[in-house]
Amino acid sequence: MEASQAEATADEDVPHPAKKRTRDPEARRAAIVEAARATFAEQGFAKATIREVARRAGVTHGLVIRHFGSKERLFLASVPSSHNLMAEIAGDPRSLPTRVARSYVRRMSRSGGCDPFVALIRAVASGEGAAERLFAVMQEESLEMYRQVIPGPDIDQRVASVGAYLIGVTFSRYVLKSGSLAEMSDDELVRHLTPNLRGILLP
Amino acid sequence: MEASQAEATADEDVPHPAKKRTRDPEARRAAIVEAARATFAEQGFAKATIREVARRAGVTHGLVIRHFGSKERLFLASVPSSHNLMAEIAGDPRSLPTRVARSYVRRMSRSGGCDPFVALIRAVASGEGAAERLFAVMQEESLEMYRQVIPGPDIDQRVASVGAYLIGVTFSRYVLKSGSLAEMSDDELVRHLTPNLRGILLP
Incomplete structure (x- = not known):
């Protein structure tokens, strides 16, 4: 939700150094879910994209897919x-x-x-x-x-x-x-x- | 609702001869309300037009306006x-x-x-x-x-x-x-x- 986080585009395999320790898998998953909640609420289900959720969570598109598989599953998790x-x-x-x-x-x-x-x-x-x-x-x-x-x-x-x-x-x-x-x-x-x-x- | 009625475009002041006797004001109002129900249900509030309601009811746009004043009031009546x-x-x-x-x-x-x-x-x-x-x-x-x-x-x-x-x-x-x-x-x-x-x- 924070601007700095939203702008982050660090690759999952080369995480932003400052976040390396705090971004354990569980925290990353929570950040994705939080970003998904905000994105679905603001944009609705049809318009929301996994790319936007990834951007807000400061993770890659691939990581979101790896955790949740699809937009439907991401929604259910959110x-x-x-x-x-x-x-x-x-x-x-x-x-x-x-x-x-x-x-x-x-x-x-x-x-x-x-x-x-x-x-x-x-x-x-x-x-x-x-x-x-x-x-x-x-x-x-x-x-x-x-x-x-x-x-x-x-x-x-x-x-x-x-x-x-x-x-x-x-x-x-x-x-x-x-x-x-x-x-x-x-x-x-x-x-x-x-x-x-x-x-x-x-x- | 019937095709013959829906296609009627008779002016209110020169009603279709066949319908003259049955189309008293009360029956006309009922026909407009019935047409409005169907139109709003099919097309939703935003897309429905008074013109379409009038067409289905077999009356003029002006008559619908005279009876109901606006699309909002027509909806409330429907x-x-x-x-x-x-x-x-x-x-x-x-x-x-x-x-x-x-x-x-x-x-x-x-x-x-x-x-x-x-x-x-x-x-x-x-x-x-x-x-x-x-x-x-x-x-x-x-x-x-x-x-x-x-x-x-x-x-x-x-x-x-x-x-x-x-x-x-x-x-x-x-x-x-x-x-x-x-x-x-x-x-x-x-x-x-x-x-x-x-x-x-x-x-």
Whole structure:
């Protein structure tokens, strides 16, 4: 995100000397993911390029490909990872609605509404086929995790409804940016979402 | 919608002889609204023109302007009218969730997902300023009506959440078209939505 980093064009095999020690593989991966989040959020899925992500992260195009394989996979890595999502979902089902509400609000707040999730909603609504497939993959992944935590025969439907509700909240608050949902503070939003998510998830 | 009607270019003051008797002002207005629904749904808000709506309705551009004034007003008339919405909302608040669920599903089913509401969601997501203003006007209008029926200090927030939920359901079922919400039959969707709408509206 910093200008100096964004301008860096050091080859991966000949890293910028000043960064050699701090740029271990894990840190590099994190920098690429961070750059991808910003790029997808600003430019949308279709317009964003791996080259631009690499430029912002100060790494080569080849390194991004080696880590992530494709733009689709890079995108999936830039939205809340399965790892993070599992950490939210795992645990006592009774407190799940609170955790989902807090996690959603924290994440959107941290990105100031410039979240890849917003970019993806826009991309799907614009009829981008690749975005639609990505969205479906994300849904399926999160569904898998919910299934491990909450029992019930209609869990698929309930998780789909939670997803729909959060899509609509995101649309109102971060795309349309008008109405009560856009005016609430983060804390108010958590308090508002929690009982509604509970009603949908744990009827 | 019929080809013969769509091709008609009769001037309003010299109506097509065959249609003279059936085209009273009320029927003409209904034909314009019907043509507008189809046009906005197919072409989206930005691309749709009053000229195209007039062509489909078999009336002149001037007549559409005289009835509706502008494309914005025509659009608002083509989504469920305030009159219809009030008919749904008025009545016993306890059965309101059922009525909202049925009304939503019936409307989307009738249009086969080609509803101006879908076009509007797409337009807002694409960043069309006019669409955003229209959406805000629609939200404010429906809010006014809910306020007359349901009491409570946080009614604005609850109605905003119902709106968000239905936006998300529409997005999942008619834009993304994947996942459980897209797979449900109309009856299943009504049964699924009703308790969730009740939980949000009447906690």
